[in-house]
Amino acid sequence: MSQNIVIENTLYSLLLYWLIKTPKNTVYILDSTIDSKVVKNIKKDNLVFVFDSKFNKNLLYRLFRVYIYEKLRLKLFLLINRVKTLDIYGNDDLISFDIFRKERYSILEDGIVNYNFTCRIKDNFFYNYIRGYRYGKPYGLSIRCKKIYLTGVKDIPKEIESKVDIIDLKYLWDKKSIDEKEYILKLFDIDRDFLKDLTSRDTILLTQPISEDLLCTEDEKIEIYSKIIKEYGAKNLIIKVHPREQTNYRKYFQDALIIYKPFPSELFMLLNIKFKRAVTLFSTAVYSFGKDTKVVWKGTTVHPSLVKTRGVL
Numbered sequence: 001m002s003q004n005i006v007i008e009n010t011l012y013s014l015l016l017y018w019l020i021k022t023p024k025n026t027v028y029i030l031d032s033t034i035d036s037k038v039v040k041n042i043k044k045d046n047l048v049f050v051f052d053s054k055f056n057k058n059l060l061y062r063l064f065r066v067y068i069y070e071k072l073r074l075k076l077f078l079l080i081n082r083v084k085t086l087d088i089y090g091n092d093d094l095i096s097f098d099i100f101r102k103e104r105y106s107i108l109e110d111g112i113v114n115y116n117f118t119c120r121i122k123d124n125f126f127y128n129y130i131r132g133y134r135y136g137k138p139y140g141l142s143i144r145c146k147k148i149y150l151t152g153v154k155d156i157p158k159e160i161e162s163k164v165d166i167i168d169l170k171y172l173w174d175k176k177s178i179d180e181k182e183y184i185l186k187l188f189d190i191d192r193d194f195l196k197d198l199t200s201r202d203t204i205l206l207t208q209p210i211s212e213d214l215l216c217t218e219d220e221k222i223e224i225y226s227k228i229i230k231e232y233g234a235k236n237l238i239i240k241v242h243p244r245e246q247t248n249y250r251k252y253f254q255d256a257l258i259i260y261k262p263f264p265s266e267l268f269m270l271l272n273i274k275f276k277r278a279v280t281l282f283s284t285a286v287y288s289f290g291k292d293t294k295v296v297w298k299g300t301t302v303h304p305s306l307v308k309t310r311g312v313l
Contacts, residue, residue, distance in 0.1 A: 003027050003047075003083065006108075007090030007097045011038065011188070011243055012264040012285065013108040016149060017089055018184050019172035020108075027083050029074065029096050033244045035262035041187045049077045051096035066095055067130055075099060092145065093120065093138040101132045106147040107140050112284045114139060115154040119311065153287045169288065173270040188263035195271055201238050201257055202276035205229065206265055206283045209244040216305035222252055224303050228279060229253055238275075240265055242283075265289075281306070282313045 006017050009031030017026075028048045030039060042048055051074060053066050074096060077083075088105035090097060093113075113120060117139035122128070128137075136142035140160040150156065152166045173181070185191065205228060211221040229237060234255035241249060243262040250258055265285040268275070277294040278286040281302065286295045300306035300313045 004086050005029065005083070005088045005090075005100070007088070007094055007100065008108065009033055009053075009091060009094055010110055010264075011035070011262060012266065013091060013110050014038075015184070015264050015266060016108045016167070016169070018187070019169060019176070020149060020167065021089075022180070023183060023187060027078075027081075029090075031094065031096065035243050037189045038187060038262050041189060047081055047083070049074055051094075053095055063130075070096070071099055092140070092142065095131070097138075098132050101135055101142065101144060104144055104146050106149065107145060109148075109150045112154065112282065114148070114150055115157060117157070151287075153284050169266055170270060185267075188261070188267070190261055190263055190267075192271070194261070195267075195273055198238060198257070198259075198268075198273055201236050203232050203236055204238040204240055204265075204268075204275045204278050204289075205232075205256075206240050206278065206280040206285055207242055207245060207247075207249070208281055208283055209242050210281070210306065212244055212246060215309040216303060218247065220303060220305050221247065224281070224306075225249075226252070227302070228298060229256065232277075232279065282310075 003025055004021065005027045006014070007029040008014055008017070011034065023042070024045045026046050028042055028046055030048060030050055032050055032052045032054060039048060039050060051070055053070070085103060088100055088103055089108055090105070091110050092101070092105065092107055107114070120139070121137050135144045140148045140163055145163060147165055148160055148163045149167050150164050151169060156164050176184070205225070207225060210216050210224075211218045216224070234253050237256045239249055239253065239256050239258045241247070241258060241260050249256070266288040269288045269290055275289060275293050277296055278289045279296040279298065280286045281298050282300060286297065289295070300310050
């Protein structure tokens with residue numbers, strides 16, 4: 001069975017693929033961090049493999065479970081289902097991408113990392129060997145990478161500029177039929193009535209999984225967002241929770257309108273839902289709201305733990 005293959009770990013990158021191509025007739029290799037509701041919806045019309053890459057501090061366990069067991073399980077899945085690749089799309093930094101590194105592929109934008117990836121590349125021979133980087137490093141530096149789809153929110157690194165294809169999400173969305181748009185919304189488990197309820201407040205805060213990614217503790221995360229929310233007032237605020245977060249924001253910020261539904265923030269812009277301001281620490285999703293929305297970029301300097309783990313952004 002010859003089909004496109006998508007290897008991803010974010011809802012945003014999945015949206016990009018669905019805008020560039022189509023959600024159906026695709027083999028999806030999705031990270032276990034993707035919301036289970038979205039995975040279930042995708043499975044209705046496609047083959048889906050969930051790659052379990054949960055972090056474990058035990059290096060030997062992680063080496064066996066993720067780098068060996070999960071890869072073997074993925075190879076067996078492809079063999080049993082007789083999957084033969086047409087085109088590969090995704091994030092080439094993922095461990096689940098390793099078995100496809102000898103194939104030609106295209107990268108889907110995953111956020112600010114696509115513009116500032118040098119800090120993520122490890123200069124470790126053993127690590128690079130087990131990841132199969134003999135064709136080149138990730139983020140489009142490999143000779144096997146043929147195209148990189150970016151929105152151009154920041155300057156394009158010179159190392160990859162010859163492969164970059166700048167895309168306009170709104171243009172691609174508008175080209176879709178009504179049925180195609182509704183299908184994409186259903187994949188994210190949302191309906192238009194839900195989105196209409198969001199127009200009552202003019203400020204949106206996009207949170208990030210900074211405690212889940214071990215950039216700070218859970219208490220430090222609440223401390224960071226408490227200061228931001230106090231600045232703008234909870235009663236005038238929508239909190240859009242990142243899909244990978246486990247934090248119970250309703251426990252701490254009862255007056256705010258909190259959205260846990262799993263969909264990328266770019267859908268607000270695609271559906272013409274506008275806000276006076278969009279606030280974030282360092283999520284590039286704020287740039288999707290359009291020129292009429294004031295972007296408030298707090299950066300990592302709001303707390304020493306973030307500076308220590310991510311540097312100054």
